[in-house]
Amino acid sequence: xxxxxxxxxxxxxxxxxxxxxxxxxxxxxxxxxxxxxxxxxxxxxxxxxxxxxxxxxxxxxxxxxxxxxxxxxxxxxxxxxxxxxxxxxxxxxxxxxxxxxxxxxxxxxxxxxxxxxxxxxxxxxxxxxxxxxxxxxxxxxxxxxxxxxxxxxxxxxxxxxxxxxxxxxxxxxxxxxxxxxxxxxxxxxxxxxxxxxxxxxxxxxxxxxxxxxxxxxxxxxxxxxxxxxxxxxxxxxxxxxxxxxxxxxxxxxxxxxxxxxxxxxxxxxxxxxxxxxxxxxxxxxxxxxxxxxxxxxxxxxxxxxxxxxxxxxxxxxxxxxxxxxxxxxxxxxxxxxxxxxxxxxxxxxxxxxxxxxxxxxxxxxxxxxxxxxxxxxxxxxxxxxxxxxxxxxxxxxxxxxxxxxxxxxxxxxxxxx
Numbered sequence: 001x002x003x004x005x006x007x008x009x010x011x012x013x014x015x016x017x018x019x020x021x022x023x024x025x026x027x028x029x030x031x032x033x034x035x036x037x038x039x040x041x042x043x044x045x046x047x048x049x050x051x052x053x054x055x056x057x058x059x060x061x062x063x064x065x066x067x068x069x070x071x072x073x074x075x076x077x078x079x080x081x082x083x084x085x086x087x088x089x090x091x092x093x094x095x096x097x098x099x100x101x102x103x104x105x106x107x108x109x110x111x112x113x114x115x116x117x118x119x120x121x122x123x124x125x126x127x128x129x130x131x132x133x134x135x136x137x138x139x140x141x142x143x144x145x146x147x148x149x150x151x152x153x154x155x156x157x158x159x160x161x162x163x164x165x166x167x168x169x170x171x172x173x174x175x176x177x178x179x180x181x182x183x184x185x186x187x188x189x190x191x192x193x194x195x196x197x198x199x200x201x202x203x204x205x206x207x208x209x210x211x212x213x214x215x216x217x218x219x220x221x222x223x224x225x226x227x228x229x230x231x232x233x234x235x236x237x238x239x240x241x242x243x244x245x246x247x248x249x250x251x252x253x254x255x256x257x258x259x260x261x262x263x264x265x266x267x268x269x270x271x272x273x274x275x276x277x278x279x280x281x282x283x284x285x286x287x288x289x290x291x292x293x294x295x296x297x298x299x300x301x302x303x304x305x306x307x308x309x310x311x312x313x314x315x316x317x318x319x320x321x322x323x324x325x326x327x328x329x330x331x332x333x334x335x336x337x338x339x340x341x342x343x344x345x346x347x348x349x350x351x352x353x354x355x356x357x358x359x360x361x362x363x364x365x366x367x368x369x370x371x372x373x374x375x376x377x378x379x380x381x382x383x384x385x386x387x388x389x390x391x392x393x394x395x396x397x398x399x400x401x402x403x404x405x406x407x408x409x410x411x412x413x414x415x416x417x
Contacts, residue, residue, distance in 0.1 A: 028410040032086040035405035038077040058093040069217035111219035150206040152176035158330035162323040175286040184275035220247035256389035274373040282365035293352040293359025296321035313344040327392035337384035
């Protein structure tokens with residue numbers, strides 16, 4: 001009799017501290033690596049003070065706690081990482097609970113945001129991932145002050161601390177690490193260049209942080225970047241408002257996964273024309289000065305190397321070169337999302353003899369490389385990119401798995417209790 005009472009008490013206690021909200025399965029047909037997955041929460045009683053949500057994977061060895069994170073908004077979502085290499089045509093099962101007691105994974109290394117002077121830093125544990133420059137960066141003394149600007153990523157570090165980006169090189173003072181200004185544009189019949197700053201036609205500047213977030217699954221920020229037209233009648237005016245959404249995923253292993261999403265909206269009644277050109281918009285990368293024609297390589301999803309890549313189209317592109325790390329090389333896999341304009345996306349890749357024969361590295365996804373793009377007034381246009389930053393070398397098979405993980409949404413079979 002005593003045992004029956006004890007069991008009853010335990011059952012009542014468990015029901016008071018945990019409540020199952022839903023079970024669901026994730027089915028995927030492609031080969032994946034650490035994909036970020038989300039489920040909709042609007043049908044669940046998630047937005048209360050009765051406890052926190054806790055996610056568990058149902059495995060043959062029992063329930064496994066899975067770090068998860070709520071993204072509020074018009075449609076609230078719960079995000080988590082489907083950890084490891086996922087083979088094709090597989091299914092994994094989960095249960096979502098509301099728990100009064102906090103469930104914590106002591107092995108989770110957090111990604112934090114730190115504001116330092118003119119930079120917002122994203123750091124995983126003790127290792128810096130990237131800096132976003134929100135303060136104005138002036139050029140060196142004696143250089144045209146028009147080269148100043150804000151709103152770019154530098155440095156971007158490799159997982160072992162190698163600095164991979166370069167800003168204000170003496171051959172191109174308007175190059176800023178990782179950034180995406182538009183080069184040839186027209187407002188009615190007038191040209192405005194937001195890239196070649198020394199022309200004095202336009203620039204891009206930081207307009208303020210819209211949000212910052214830290215969590216167990218991802219950390220990052222949204223920033224307003226204003227594309228300023230210097231040649232308007234009267235005062236300078238905003239030709240495009242850009243929302244830059246940078247998100248660093250908290251994946252295991254010696255690797256960074258960084259989403260770079262840019263949304264454009266022109267407040268001008270006439271809109272703006274983004275003219276076809278070999279540079280402009282998307283995501284651009286000026287590599288460390290260490291990389292040159294003898295120690296830096298390129299491989300695209302179509303199998304093209306640095307000698308052939310410029311002007312071609314790709315779903316992904318690996319850019320890697322020498323580094324002072326244990327493996328001696330570091331690199332970035334650039335991914336273009338299938339929802340992007342002109343996907344597979346055209347690229348600008350400096351050839352081996354670029355930049356006075358030194359063969360320095362510049363890479364960019366250029367959605368207007370071959371065709372004009374008219375932005376109608378007060379409409380949103382979005383481009384999605386992902387960077388996978390790694391040590392050593394990456395092969396084509398691995399790159400394809402990372403692109404699958406970015407491009408495809410696994411099927412969710414959802415059961416509410």
